[in-house]
Amino acid sequence: MQSTAHAFKDNVDRALVDDNLQQSLAILKVGFSERRRQAVERLPEFEALRDRARDIKNHALAHLDLYLEAFEAKVTALGGQVHWAPTADDACRVVLDICREAGARTVAKSKSMIAEEIALNAHLEAHGIEPVETDLGEYIIQLRREPPSHIIAPAVHLTKDQVADTFHEHHRKLGFDRRLTERPDLVAEARAVLRRRFQEADVGITGANFLVAETGSSMLVTNEGNADLSNTLPRVHIVIASIEKVIPTLEDAATLLRVLARSATGQEWSSYTTFNTGPRRPGDLDGPEQYHVVLLDNGRSSVLGGDMQDMLRCIRCGACMNHCPVYGAIGGHAYGWVYPGPIGSVLTPQLIGVAEAGSLPNASTFCGRCESVCPVRIPLPKLMRHWREREFEHHLTPAAVRQGLALWAFLATRPRLYRWATGLANRLLALFGRADGRYAWLPLAGAWTRYRDFPAPQAGGTFHAQWKTRRGAGR
Amino acid sequence: MTVGLFVTCLVDMFRPSVGFAAVKLLEDAGCRVVVPDVQTCCGQPAYNSGDRADARAVARQVIAAFEGFDHVVAPSGSCGGMIAHHFPALFDDDAAMQARAEALAGKTHELVSFLVDVLGVRHVDARLDATVTYHDSCSGLRELGVKAQPRALLSGIAGLKLAEMANPEVCCGFGGTFCVKYPDISNAMLADKTRDIAATGADTLLAGDLGCLMNMAGKLQRLGSSVRVRHIAEVLAGMSDLAAIGEPETAPAGPAAAR
Amino acid sequence: MTAREQMLGAIRRSLRRGTQAGEARAAVEARLRRHPVNIVPARTAGTDEDRVRLFERWATFNQATVVRVGVADVPGAVVDYLAANNLPARVVMAPDAALDRYDWDGRPMLERRRGLPEDADRVAVTGALAGIAETGTLVFTSGAAHPTSLNLLPETHVVVLREADVVGPLEEVFARLRARYGEGGMPRTVNTVTGPSRTGDIEQQLELGAHGPRRLHIVLVRD
Numbered sequence: 001m002q003s004t005a006h007a008f009k010d011n012v013d014r015a016l017v018d019d020n021l022q023q024s025l026a027i028l029k030v031g032f033s034e035r036r037r038q039a040v041e042r043l044p045e046f047e048a049l050r051d052r053a054r055d056i057k058n059h060a061l062a063h064l065d066l067y068l069e070a071f072e073a074k075v076t077a078l079g080g081q082v083h084w085a086p087t088a089d090d091a092c093r094v095v096l097d098i099c100r101e102a103g104a105r106t107v108a109k110s111k112s113m114i115a116e117e118i119a120l121n122a123h124l125e126a127h128g129i130e131p132v133e134t135d136l137g138e139y140i141i142q143l144r145r146e147p148p149s150h151i152i153a154p155a156v157h158l159t160k161d162q163v164a165d166t167f168h169e170h171h172r173k174l175g176f177d178r179r180l181t182e183r184p185d186l187v188a189e190a191r192a193v194l195r196r197r198f199q200e201a202d203v204g205i206t207g208a209n210f211l212v213a214e215t216g217s218s219m220l221v222t223n224e225g226n227a228d229l230s231n232t233l234p235r236v237h238i239v240i241a242s243i244e245k246v247i248p249t250l251e252d253a254a255t256l257l258r259v260l261a262r263s264a265t266g267q268e269w270s271s272y273t274t275f276n277t278g279p280r281r282p283g284d285l286d287g288p289e290q291y292h293v294v295l296l297d298n299g300r301s302s303v304l305g306g307d308m309q310d311m312l313r314c315i316r317c318g319a320c321m322n323h324c325p326v327y328g329a330i331g332g333h334a335y336g337w338v339y340p341g342p343i344g345s346v347l348t349p350q351l352i353g354v355a356e357a358g359s360l361p362n363a364s365t366f367c368g369r370c371e372s373v374c375p376v377r378i379p380l381p382k383l384m385r386h387w388r389e390r391e392f393e394h395h396l397t398p399a400a401v402r403q404g405l406a407l408w409a410f411l412a413t414r415p416r417l418y419r420w421a422t423g424l425a426n427r428l429l430a431l432f433g434r435a436d437g438r439y440a441w442l443p444l445a446g447a448w449t450r451y452r453d454f455p456a457p458q459a460g461g462t463f464h465a466q467w468k469t470r471r472g473a474g475r
Numbered sequence: 476m477t478v479g480l481f482v483t484c485l486v487d488m489f490r491p492s493v494g495f496a497a498v499k500l501l502e503d504a505g506c507r508v509v510v511p512d513v514q515t516c517c518g519q520p521a522y523n524s525g526d527r528a529d530a531r532a533v534a535r536q537v538i539a540a541f542e543g544f545d546h547v548v549a550p551s552g553s554c555g556g557m558i559a560h561h562f563p564a565l566f567d568d569d570a571a572m573q574a575r576a577e578a579l580a581g582k583t584h585e586l587v588s589f590l591v592d593v594l595g596v597r598h599v600d601a602r603l604d605a606t607v608t609y610h611d612s613c614s615g616l617r618e619l620g621v622k623a624q625p626r627a628l629l630s631g632i633a634g635l636k637l638a639e640m641a642n643p644e645v646c647c648g649f650g651g652t653f654c655v656k657y658p659d660i661s662n663a664m665l666a667d668k669t670r671d672i673a674a675t676g677a678d679t680l681l682a683g684d685l686g687c688l689m690n691m692a693g694k695l696q697r698l699g700s701s702v703r704v705r706h707i708a709e710v711l712a713g714m715s716d717l718a719a720i721g722e723p724e725t726a727p728a729g730p731a732a733a734r
Numbered sequence: 735m736t737a738r739e740q741m742l743g744a745i746r747r748s749l750r751r752g753t754q755a756g757e758a759r760a761a762v763e764a765r766l767r768r769h770p771v772n773i774v775p776a777r778t779a780g781t782d783e784d785r786v787r788l789f790e791r792w793a794t795f796n797q798a799t800v801v802r803v804g805v806a807d808v809p810g811a812v813v814d815y816l817a818a819n820n821l822p823a824r825v826v827m828a829p830d831a832a833l834d835r836y837d838w839d840g841r842p843m844l845e846r847r848r849g850l851p852e853d854a855d856r857v858a859v860t861g862a863l864a865g866i867a868e869t870g871t872l873v874f875t876s877g878a879a880h881p882t883s884l885n886l887l888p889e890t891h892v893v894v895l896r897e898a899d900v901v902g903p904l905e906e907v908f909a910r911l912r913a914r915y916g917e918g919g920m921p922r923t924v925n926t927v928t929g930p931s932r933t934g935d936i937e938q939q940l941e942l943g944a945h946g947p948r949r950l951h952i953v954l955v956r957d
Contacts, residue, residue: 009657016659024937029667030642031938045775052772059765065745066755066762074918084737086744136944137935153935160937187933187941194945214766215920225886225931225946232882232923243741248762249769250911254904258775268792269869269928272946277920285829285850285881287922297741304748325646329663363657365650365664366523367613382564388525397525401656405521409529413536415513422488437723438696447655451662452693455489455721463482463491467510 001119001147003352005336008359015330020159025328028156032322035266036373043262053259054377056252057313060244061304067213067246068295074216078278080291088118091296095120095205095238098292099129102236104202110220110227111135112207113151113316114240114296116338117351120205131205132197134226136190143170149332151339152264152318157331160186194226204230204288208241209315210256211293214249217275218293221260225272237276237288242296244312250275256315259375264317299351311346311383313376320370320380326363335360342370342380349387358396361387422462429457478506479544481537481558481583483551484516485685490720493685496712497550497586504594511540517554522561523651531565538562538575546593547583550708551684552615553651555585560618585615586708587683591624597631601713604634608677609707610668610691611643612684625683625707632710638675642667649690665694672702679719681707692720766918771905778868778902785867786954789900792870796929797942798950802897808836811953812859812892813844819949821890826851828860830879833894851887858888858947864907865900865952869928872952873907875914876923885925891947896955 004011015021040046060067072082085091091114099107107124109115109131121131121142133142137155141148143166148154155163163186168179174193180186206227208218218239220227231237247253253275261267280287303309321327321341332340337357339347345360361384370380391397411418432439434456441449448454460466478501486493494510501508518533537558541547549555559580566573590596607629615621629637648654648664655661668691672680680695680702682688692704703719718724735743746752777788790800803811816823824845827833838846851858860880864873872893876882885891901907907926915921931946942948 012657012659016663027938043775043777045773049773056772062749063758063762065742065749066759068742068745070762070766084741086737086740090737134945135935136933140935153938155935156938158936163936183936183939184941186936187944191943191945213762214769215918217920217924223932223934224944226944228882228886228923228925229945232886243745248765250908251769251771251905254908255772257904265934267928268796269871269926271796271928271930271932273871273926273928275920275924275926276922277924278922281877281922283878284876284922285878286883287876295741297744301741301744301748304745305750306748325648325664325667326660328667329660363653363660365613365646365648365653365661367646367650368617369613369644369646372617385523385525388523389527390525392525392527401524401652402526405524405526405529408516408520409526409532412515412518412529413532415515415536418515422484426488435723437718438693438721440697445655447658448693450658451665451697452690453696453721455689455692457489458491458718459724460491463487463494464510464512466491467494468512471510 001116001338003337003356005348005352005357005360008334008336008363011334011336012330015334020162021157021331023159024157025331028322029328032266036263036319036322039262039266039268042268043258046259046262049255049258050375050377052255053375054313056247056255057376060247061309061312064243064246064304067248068243070213071211071216071246074213075278075293078216080216080278080293083292083294085294085296088296088298091118091240091294092120092123094294095240096123096127096129098236098238099124099203102202102290104129104236106130106132106197106201107203107205108198108201108230108234109133110204110206110222110230111138111154112205112240113338114207114242115205116148117298118296120240132194132201134194134198134230135222136187136224139190139194140166147333147338149340150318150321151316157333198229198233201234203236203238204234205238205240206230208239208245209260210253211241211246212250212253212275213246215275215277217277219253220274220276221257221270221272223271228272228274231276231288232286235288236290237292239276239293240296241293242298243300260315260317263319263373263375303350308350308383308386310378311343311350313378314343315376317375319373319375323369323373325367325369326365342384343378346380346383346387354387354390354394355396358387358391419464423465426457426462434459476506476545478508479541479547480508480510481514481517481541481547481549481554482510483549483554483685485689486550489689490685490706492714492717493550493706493708496706496708496714497548499712500586500590500599500708501548504590504596506594509544513540517557519553519557519651522557522565527565534562534565534576535572538579542575542579545582546589547579548586548589549583550586550706552585552612552619552621553684553686555583556614556618559583585619585621585683587628587711588619588621588624591627596628599628599631599711601711601715602633603679603710603715605679606636606638606677607679607681608638608640608672608675609643610640610647610680610682610687612682612687613646615683616644621683628711629707638677640671640675642671647687647691649687651686654690665690669694669698669700673700678702680704681710683707688720696721774903774905775868782897785902786897786900789865789867789870790954792868793929793952794870796870798870798929798952800952800954802954802956804956805836808894808953808955809838809841809844813841815892815951816857819890821857825857825859825892826855826884826888828880828884830861832861833859836894850881851884855888857890857892858884859892859894860884862893862895862899864910865895866904866907866926867900868903871926871928874925874927875921877921882923882925885927886946889943889947890949890951892951892953894953894955896957898957
């Protein structure tokens with residue numbers, strides 16, 4: 001998708017005045033975090049599992065080439081095919097070729113962030129193949145021609161009324177005349193529409209939560225069951241997954257699953273957790289005749305072994321955005337590309353460049369709530385800070401900020417001069433009057449005083465000036 | 476035990492009474508308090524803006540000024556966290572400096588957690604007839620584990636009733652330079668926070684970081700709220716008769732008021 | 735250079751090692767061979783009866799319904815469930831020999847067809863490889879005896895599960911899979927299903943029956 005990450009501030013302005021969005025975010029801010037909290041409370045081993053989950057992913061990344069080879073050997077032995085895609089374009093081309101060879105007209109898709117990352121739908125449509133999103137949220141935003149605003153709840157920015165309008169507009173031609181108002185009816189109508197689409201689809205495309213090297217299995221975690229229909233009914237099943245999804249064993253999958261659903265939705269376990277291993281076997285009554293796995297790199301291999309490698313541990317649970325007060329204020333679309341929230345602020349500059357997405361890692365208070373809930377303990381604030389450092393090194397930081405910092409650093413490393421400057425500032429502020437105890441306006445502080453008063457300094461001078469008078473110089 | 480007090484740049488400039496409150500609390504608990512004259516700032520403005528070189532320069536200065544003390548204490552989880560949590564990472568290419576940074580990190584504390592966890596203070600003599608709500612500032616909470624300690628000491632303050640807000644652990648939107656780089660996002664976060672504060676019915680808001688307090692006080696006052704905002708150190712030190720943050724002063728603050 | 739060589743080469747350059755990777759390769763092979771167990775939640779410990787109760791508790795927590803019966807009462811339990819939910823006494827049943835031990839013919843009013851589900855089928859009856867007490871999860875393996883679409887297409891899924899097949903944690907399922915399919919072997923699909931299909935995609939409110947079954951009923955059989 002076309003990035004608007006460079007226009008982050010404009011995106012934010014729009015988001016903050018979007019009433020529907022703000023209404024949806026109000027639910028998100030309390031719902032997800034409360035459900036996660038309860039789930040964590042129910043499992044005493046949760047923190048230890050997070051440590052182990054982190055270690056498993058670190059081990060897998062440190063041996064990534066070897067586990068990918070092992071995974072490939074298993075899939076191939078079972079009659080599946082593994083395709084290697086260094087770039088997004090390569091992945092799109094591979095998928096299109098498979099679809100064409102299968103004579104596909106429609107494709108049933110189960111929500112995949114990798115498909116969003118490589119803009120697969122646009123590529124298929126441009127070549128006359130219709131992709132049908134089958135996850136309810138993803139289906140809704142496909143009808144609306146919008147990108148997802150959350151990695152596990154793509155339509156979380158929409159209200160029920162907006163969904164009702166969208167269905168009414170698009171389902172009329174399918175014979176559903178009535179505008180529905182109740183949630184169960186909306187879900188039932190989507191189920192009926194999509195059931196037909198599943199049955200006519202020639203190819204099913206899914207992502208993967210994990211790839212298990214031990215067995216050659218691709219794993220899918222959903223609540224709706226749409227991924228399972230996508231990999232059971234069509235003749236061809238294509239899995240698209242990025243390389244860092246590979247993990248060693250089924251036991252390792254168990255550990256990661258124990259932290260995934262709890263972190264994501266606060267569930268003990270997602271409704272459907274599925275291990276797919278190759279095409280239909282002799283004697284099977286259903287299942288695809290062809291099974292393909294497309295392994296995407298798209299810049300990830302270059303992150304390995306460096307100071308940003310931690311981001312590759314991500315298991316895409318969405319907990320960081322569910323707990324991020326910035327995401328809670330602006331929603332996912334403002335981030336301007338596929339991955340929103342704290343993990344997006346770390347991944348996006350890597351995937352589309354820090355010049356385009358440099359605002360994202362800056363738009364954080366470093367409150368650390370994301371890191372405190374990350375199931376694989378990704379130090380998200382630290383990684384955001386790394387990006388800020390790269391921006392600073394490459395002179396992408398705004399000139400005014402650089403100059404301000406240079407002046408500040410000049411003073412901060414010269415304590416005597418600093419004392420003089422703070423004393424001066426203290427007296428200057430006094431000139432603006434401190435009778436009210438605060439200022440509604442101050443020169444150069446418009447960004448603060450637009451929304452808040454600015455507390456006046458206490459009378460009597462700075463602490464250090466007073467301390468010197470009282471006790472003499474400390475040392 | 477000699478404690479080096481890291482005053483913090485905001486306390487120095489805007490609210491010296493917090494520094495004096497810290498001195499009183501530490502001295503009452505039996506510490507000898509020294510305030511090194513060469514301190515300015517912990518370096519966060521540079522560090523959080525990606526300016527590693529300047530952050531290191533400031534860190535070197537802090538390390539040199541404070542490494543001689545038994546403990547270093549700051550009336551701030553943010554500055555305390557910078558020294559205790561981030562300084563060593565600034566010197567990962569300089570083993571000698573890193574060792575000094577780690578040594579300093581290991582003995583640097585946020586004020587209230589130092590009182591409770593290190594000095595074993597269980598009770599302070601103070602009174603505040605107020606219903607109080609307490610905001611957990613992010614760095615103190617997540618980098619230094621400041622959560623139970625302030626509540627433990629507040630529970631012993633005569634006349635004080637604690638009314639917890641809905642999401643005390645969610646950021647208030649300050650974030651240092653964040654609040655002026657992204658004022659609109661900051662304001663949206665702050666609006667949630669002030670709503671949570673108002674919902675408690677508390678007449679006083681406390682926290683352990685002056686940046687967050689100035690941010691929340693400024694918003695509450697802009698909204699016309701009567702909630703008074705104070706640093707927890709002032710309350711624990713029995714200095715609640717001072718004008719609250721952003722309120723007009725009747726008498727000059729400072730040592731006279733602190734005694 | 736193939737895309738494969740290009741990608742593996744890039745990974746090895748980043749990890750600073752060659753193709754042989756002696757020690758690393760040995761570590762990988764050992765882990766795949768030994769597949770060590772990580773942390774297993776203590777909640778799965780206990781007697782057989784504890785385990786069955788735990789399974790029942792979590793299955794119910796996840797909006798499945800559970801009934802415990804003796805072998806002779808299985809067909810009756812299915813009939814009763816259908817009647818109580820105003821469902822037709824007509825089911826599509828997995829062609830699974832394990833289901834033949836129950837006396838379905840003793841309930842002549844229950845219409846049964848074995849095989850793949852069709853559009854008109856509203857109720858599926860299947861067995862399961864196992865139930866996982868840890869989370870109240872059912873485990874289905876694809877094969878001639880159990881087409882996957884039975885777990886997905888009909889609106890109501892009734893699962894007949896023997897108490898002896900209720901295991902503690904997920905790891906015990908892996909042991910059963912390895913016993914049946916060999917080390918590193920898997921059927922085409924292993925579905926682990928916890929409660930009915932659901933979605934929270936409209937205003938984050940839970941709705942059951944998004945794509946898969948709206949109802950999941952588990953008949954737990956004492957042997």
